[in-house]
Structure formats: structure tokens, C-alpha cells
Amino acid sequence: MNEFVTPQDGYDLIGDVHGCGATLATLLETLGYHLIDGVYRHPTRKVIFLGDIIDRGPRIRLAVQLASRMVDAGEALIVMGNHEYNALAYCRRARQHKGEEHRDFLRPHTSRHNRIIRETLEQYQHHPDEWDEALRWFMRMPLCLDLPPLAPGKSGLRVVHACWDESLVRAFLERYPDGRIDEDFLHDSIDSNSFAWRVLERLTRGASLRLPEGIEIHSGDGFTRRSFRTHFWAREPRTYGDVVFQPDNLPGELESRWLSDDELSNLPYYGPEQPPLFLGHYWCEGLPALPAPNIACLDYSAVKFGRLVAYRFSGEATLDAENFVWVPVPREPSRRPLPEELPVDALASRGPSHDEPAE
Numbered sequence: 001m002n003e004f005v006t007p008q009d010g011y012d013l014i015g016d017v018h019g020c021g022a023t024l025a026t027l028l029e030t031l032g033y034h035l036i037d038g039v040y041r042h043p044t045r046k047v048i049f050l051g052d053i054i055d056r057g058p059r060i061r062l063a064v065q066l067a068s069r070m071v072d073a074g075e076a077l078i079v080m081g082n083h084e085y086n087a088l089a090y091c092r093r094a095r096q097h098k099g100e101e102h103r104d105f106l107r108p109h110t111s112r113h114n115r116i117i118r119e120t121l122e123q124y125q126h127h128p129d130e131w132d133e134a135l136r137w138f139m140r141m142p143l144c145l146d147l148p149p150l151a152p153g154k155s156g157l158r159v160v161h162a163c164w165d166e167s168l169v170r171a172f173l174e175r176y177p178d179g180r181i182d183e184d185f186l187h188d189s190i191d192s193n194s195f196a197w198r199v200l201e202r203l204t205r206g207a208s209l210r211l212p213e214g215i216e217i218h219s220g221d222g223f224t225r226r227s228f229r230t231h232f233w234a235r236e237p238r239t240y241g242d243v244v245f246q247p248d249n250l251p252g253e254l255e256s257r258w259l260s261d262d263e264l265s266n267l268p269y270y271g272p273e274q275p276p277l278f279l280g281h282y283w284c285e286g287l288p289a290l291p292a293p294n295i296a297c298l299d300y301s302a303v304k305f306g307r308l309v310a311y312r313f314s315g316e317a318t319l320d321a322e323n324f325v326w327v328p329v330p331r332e333p334s335r336r337p338l339p340e341e342l343p344v345d346a347l348a349s350r351g352p353s354h355d356e357p358a359e
């Protein structure tokens with residue numbers, strides 16, 4: 001394992017890969033990275049992955065291999081996504097405490113949870129050691145990064161999978177200065193009254209609001225939701241519509257519904273004077289755009305035939321949509337761009353195919 005050395009020119013931030021391993025290799029090549037000794041490298045830049053490398057896509061093992069080798073070689077950093085956290089909790093046996101309800105795993109194996117991790121477990125089915133190694137790698141992923149400027153006059157940057165909640169981040173980093181959780185933290189996180197739960201929920205899943213009694217959203221991913229995802233960069237939000245941030249529209253009149261004082265007090269806020277912040281998690285669609293001058297979300301639904309998106313950051317305090325770089329994932333397999341440097345047998349390593357093989 002090589003030590004991470006800060007890059008000369010800047011960081012290329014890459015959004016949620018979700019098992020689109022071939023598309024990831026293509027994006028890295030598009031960004032000028034070359035495969036050297038089995039690792040994609042750039043002479044003057046480094047990658048930061050925004051988490052959610054696994055689940056859903058057809059080449060999850062390839063995606064994990066590409067990303068973890070870059071991190072181990074000191075060519076990339078990564079933050080944990082909610083899918084990596086889910087996988088850890090799904091695979092970790094619960095500790096039994098007297099008087100508590102019996103629980104086999106930290107994350108119960110319900111049909112919904114089974115479905116979310118299904119492709120990952122299937123593709124690793126005949127590679128149990130590799131899966132154990134992947135889980136150990138997930139444990140080493142920090143939840144957030146707060147990186148200093150690369151040179152005088154440049155801006156630093158912050159990275160988190162879903163939500164930068166300043167007070168929670170500070171409280172967490174005080175106890176876990178390298179941003180990494182440990183076994184006790186993972187086990188504590190199943191209790192929704194614990195600090196660990198609040199940190200993991202907010203940083204990797206973001207803030208959300210419960211819908212009023214009797215109202216549900218039928219989401220594009222086939223799930224029924226009783227809450228909606230909110231963003232955290234509206235200066236003085238008044239209505240649900242001011243903070244909603246997910247592809248599903250709010251039903252009916254809810255867009256104009258007033259936020260209660262309780263709801264407002266629970267919403268974090270990231271102001272325009274803060275350093276640039278990079279997020280994944282929220283499925284965006286269409287051409288990449290900046291939700292705020294200092295915030296970029298890089299999840300453009302690659303695994304749903306969208307785009308795998310990067311942002312080339314070179315220390316600018318005000319972000320510029322010109323710095324987005326992406327690889328499209330067309331529905332038709334023959335039109336999907338393929339990497340040139342990756343050996344063909346690496347591309348053949350896909351698991352059993354599923355309903356939506358996105359690459």
C-alpha cells in the first residue's frame with residue numbers, strides 16, 4: 001500500500017459507480033489516466049470517489065478492483081457510500097445482548113434489503129475471499145474528507161456521499177480524526193438513538209422529511225417511500241418545494257406546503273461562503289449542472305442508462321459546469337463506449353446478468 005501524496009494539479013471527483021466497471025475504466029481513460037502495473041494513474045492528478053461503488057450494475061467486482069487498487073496505490077481517495085455501509089451491516093453478525101430482541105445480522109435480511117444487495121452477492125458468489133477483502137476495504141473508507149488547498153490562493157474542498165452537516169461532521173471527526181468508523185461504531189449504528197446512527201444516516205443517506213400521514217411516493221426505483229430527500233443549500237427555505245431533492249416530484253400540493261419549525265430546525269445548511277463540496281447519492285438526470293456555485297452532485301444515474309460523471313477540480317472556489325466530464329451509458333449495449341487499455345478478460349468478468357445490465 002502506497003501513501004497518499006497530494007497531487008500537483010488537482011482532483012478528479014467521480015460519482016456513484018454502482019457496478020458500472022467498464023464505464024468507470026472508460027471515464028478514467030477519458031480523464032487521461034493510464035493503466036500502469038494494473039492501476040489507473042495520472043501524472044499530476046488524483047481521483048476522489050464519492051462512494052456507492054457496489055450494487056445494481058453488471059461489473060461490480062471490476063468496479064471494486066479498479067477503485068480499491070487506485071486507493072491502495074495512493075492514486076485515489078474515497079468516502080463511504082450508503083451502499084458500502086449497508087453491505088457491512090448486512091454481512092456483520094449482530095452481538096447478542098441480554099433482554100434484547102434476537103437479531104442475526106446488523107442489517108436484517110428483509111426482502112427489500114436482499115434485493116438491494118442481490119447483484120453484489122451474486123457476482124461475488126464464487127469469490128468469497130475477494131468479498132471479505134472488499135468488506136475490509138469498506139471499513140477503511142472515511143465518511144468524509146476535508147482537504148486543504150493544494151497551493152496558496154487555491155481553495156480546499158470537502159467530500160461526503162450525501163450530506164455535509166457541519167456540527168455532526170465536527171463532532172464525529174473529534175472522536176474519529178481520520179474519519180473512519182470502527183467495529184463498535186458499526187454495531188452501535190443499528191440503534192436509531194445512537195450517535196453512530198445519526199452520523200451514518202446523515203452523512204451517507206442525507207437529510208429527509210417524513211411525508212404527512214397517509215401520503216406515499218411511489219419512487220422510480222420501485223420502492224414506496226414515506227419520506228422525501230431534502231437538500232441543504234437553500235438559505236431560507238419556506239416550503240417543501242424549496243428543499244426537495246430527488247427525481248420524484250412531490251405529489252399534489254405538497255410542493256407549496258410550509259415547513260414547520262420542527263422540520264426547519266432539523267435541516268442542515270451549507271452556505272455559499274463554505275469551501276466547494278462534492279456529493280454523490282442524489283440521482284440527477286440530464287446534463288450535469290451545479291445546484292449551487294460551491295456544490296456539485298456527481299450522481300447522474302450511470303446504472304440507469306444516464307451518465308457516469310466526474311468533476312475536474314483544480315482549486316477554484318467557485319465551481320464551473322465546464323469542468324464536468326462524463327461517459328454516457330446508452331441503453332443499447334453496442335453503443336456503449338468501452339475502455340481501450342483494460343484487458344478484455346477483465347471486461348468478461350461480469351456476473352449473472354440481470355434485468356438491467358447497464359453496460
Ligand SMILES: [Mn+2]
Pocket residue numbers: 016052081082083161204280281282
Ligand atoms: Mn447513495
